[in-house]
Amino acid sequence: MERMSGDDQSFAELMDVCSSHFAKCPRMEEEDRSSDRRPARKGQRKPSRSSASDLGEDGSLISMLAKLTLRQEDQLNQIHLDKSFIFFVQAGKGNILPLMLKTSKDWHGQREAGQLNTSLRQHMFRSVFEEPAFRASKLPFGSNDHELIWVLQNKQVLTATNSWNYLQWDSKEKTLKPAARDPLPSEEAAALIQKIHSLAAQADLIHRFSALKPMPQDSTVTDSVVVPWRLDISLRGQAAQDLYAALQQLTGSGLTQLIFVRIRPSTLQRSPLAQAIAARLTK
Numbered sequence: 001m002e003r004m005s006g007d008d009q010s011f012a013e014l015m016d017v018c019s020s021h022f023a024k025c026p027r028m029e030e031e032d033r034s035s036d037r038r039p040a041r042k043g044q045r046k047p048s049r050s051s052a053s054d055l056g057e058d059g060s061l062i063s064m065l066a067k068l069t070l071r072q073e074d075q076l077n078q079i080h081l082d083k084s085f086i087f088f089v090q091a092g093k094g095n096i097l098p099l100m101l102k103t104s105k106d107w108h109g110q111r112e113a114g115q116l117n118t119s120l121r122q123h124m125f126r127s128v129f130e131e132p133a134f135r136a137s138k139l140p141f142g143s144n145d146h147e148l149i150w151v152l153q154n155k156q157v158l159t160a161t162n163s164w165n166y167l168q169w170d171s172k173e174k175t176l177k178p179a180a181r182d183p184l185p186s187e188e189a190a191a192l193i194q195k196i197h198s199l200a201a202q203a204d205l206i207h208r209f210s211a212l213k214p215m216p217q218d219s220t221v222t223d224s225v226v227v228p229w230r231l232d233i234s235l236r237g238q239a240a241q242d243l244y245a246a247l248q249q250l251t252g253s254g255l256t257q258l259i260f261v262r263i264r265p266s267t268l269q270r271s272p273l274a275q276a277i278a279a280r281l282t283k
Helices: 011-017 060-080 097-112 120-137 147-154 186-199 238-250 254-259 272-281
Strands: 084-090 167-170 175-178 206-211 226-233 261-265
Touching (some): 120 186, 120 206, 238 261
Antiparallel strands (some): 084 226
16 A cells, blocks of 8 residues: 545645644734725615614524524534444644645645645545555564563453454443454454555545644643544445444444544534534524
């Protein structure tokens, strides 16, 4: 598999996501908005403000819009169940965020030079899946006395038979623990990564792959910082079905811990903003 140098998220947005790893760019000065306060020209009507009656004296229209927004949120979440995964990318030493930023920068440079015809989301996704395959290929399987193998086995990420445990989050102890699922053999895991990488080469299969929130603006980043990324794939065609099935098989696997990433399917849980809107409606 060739290592390639990633939603078509702009490079500027990605810079914001990974700002804690790289120097921040100076902010552009705000434009002078004094023109907004100039008097209207003769014959030009001033924009009218909505009266209270337009929105309803009791804010009933706003309430209806909020309820409609929540209904649409729930409908979108139902669709995401069949096409979306969340990648929890953990910061800290050895994480993959700097590589993702470099991939974005390289993609923009190559596109300007006319050397690429793939989307950023597709390019980024394939690049991410090259990294665990690359790191796993460097592991000395069978050498149980090797330090890294010992660490992986001690953390119950890797079994004594060189299989990757499936892990689940323990909310009480705030840690990952082995799940009640047969481990994924290392050879099968390598073939699975190769399959995902190859399927993602098909056009229009990756609909979105982008960060859901920016990195914190602190100069230091601890291992507790996690940046979620959303992956949306196509719902149509055999290739889309095969990709979804492969990602499901990889979900929760300890293999992705090599790049400090945890994958889970999307859920019906509302976003924090939608939850806040729902809470206001019940008051």
